[in-house]
Amino acid sequence: MRIAVLTGAGISAESGLATFRAGDGLWERHRVEDVATPEAFARDPALVHRFYNARRAKAADARPNAAHRALAALASRHDLVLITQNVDDLHERAGSRSVIHIHGSLTRALCAACAHRWDAPAVMSAGDPCPACAARAIRPDIVWFGEMPHHMEIVWEALAAADLFVAIGTSGNVYPAAGFAQHAGRCGAECIEMNIDDSANARDFDRRILGPASQTVPDWVASLGA
Structure with missing residues (x-):
């Protein structure tokens, strides 16, 4: 069976990493508009680097939970494509390989001048030179x-080929990921949502499994058997 899985902030929240859709509109005490847009970086790169340095440190201290580990085990038994909106590396540290990070990764750096990418150090600053072109235009390799x-x-190819599409811990508010279930469903996949509550696009799923990912994901993986 070919399975495509999308994970969102809900799966990493159980490892202690904050989501950006807090009720007060703040993300780690910052407005999203001040730390997660190209305009914010152009306006105050030092603030943006400080914000992501702190997030990088928190992600490094976090540990994969049972949901991350269950998905790594699933890949050993089924044809799995693992797509994540998360910028942490908890899937990889749980044992998953070839994770598709559609929103980039805290562990990577990007030069805005020459597009060179490399492994990010623990601390980045606006004055650091790019190792390829020496331009002082480095930024986190994050999709803002x-x-x-x-x-x-x-x-899109993986979704079209999937027999089963599963979205775990996603809000259903952010496109294009919010349209993945519709696309997979049109191509013949069964679509399952796993979340604490119904997402904004809950109607696009054939069934929903509600509850904490650290409980629902291992149970679901076990139900698939070998």
């Missing part, structure tokens, strides 16, 4: 609001 997600051609 207003930018195009990564690897979308691969993702």
